[in-house]
Amino acid sequence: xxxxxxxxxxxxxxxxxxxxxxxxxxxxxxxxxxxxxxxxxxxxxxxxxxxxxxxxxxxxxxxxxxxxxxxxxxxxxxxxxxxxxxxxxxxxxxxxxxxxxxxxxxxxxxxxxxxxxxxxxxxxxxxxxxxxxxxxxxxxxxxxxxxxxxxxxxxxxxxxxxxx
Numbered sequence: 230x231x232x233x234x235x236x237x238x239x240x241x242x243x244x245x246x247x248x249x250x251x252x253x254x255x256x257x258x259x260x261x262x263x264x265x266x267x268x269x270x271x272x273x274x275x276x277x278x279x280x281x282x283x284x285x286x287x288x289x290x291x292x293x294x295x296x297x298x299x300x301x302x303x304x305x306x307x308x309x310x311x312x313x314x315x316x317x318x319x320x321x322x323x324x325x326x327x328x329x330x331x332x333x334x335x336x337x338x339x340x341x342x343x344x345x346x347x348x349x350x351x352x353x354x355x356x357x358x359x360x361x362x363x364x365x366x367x368x369x370x371x372x373x374x375x376x377x378x379x380x381x382x383x384x385x386x387x388x389x390x391x392x393x
Contacts, residue, residue, distance in 0.1 A: 296391075302327075
């Protein structure tokens with residue numbers, strides 16, 4: 230059981246890392262925002278560095294900030310998995326990373342009503358559900374979770390920002 234859970238966790242982390250590494254269009258520097266600080270202890274890096282709500286400043290900025298939050302989330306999950314190598318998966322730390330990412334996405338989306346804001350809110354909902362699941366990694370493998378990622382990716386692509 231531990232090996233299967235660890236393998237699934239590592240595969241999720243690696244796939245998220247691969248997706249964020251393929252970002253290509255690095256709009257963080259163009260938008261003038263700095264990427265959030267990344268915690269090595271996997272404790273609330275996304276929440277402590279959550280960008281301020283964009284409230285109508287444009288989908289490009291929203292997507293760039295969502296991408297930065299996704300990178301922080303990925304870094305948190307990677308740090309958790311590295312610290313748990315060979316041990317039981319620390320569910321509470323993974324739940325915390327998910328909850329922080331959901332909060333960051335909601336903050337980024339703010340009160341926006343664009344497709345990108347709606348997609349960010351939808352992804353935040355699914356990440357939040359995964360955060361409360363007894364197995365948050367398994368909770369990330371739902372059709373709604375995957376669809377919300379695709380929707381946000383498409384909305385950001387339309388805004389000229391590559392989100393993965």
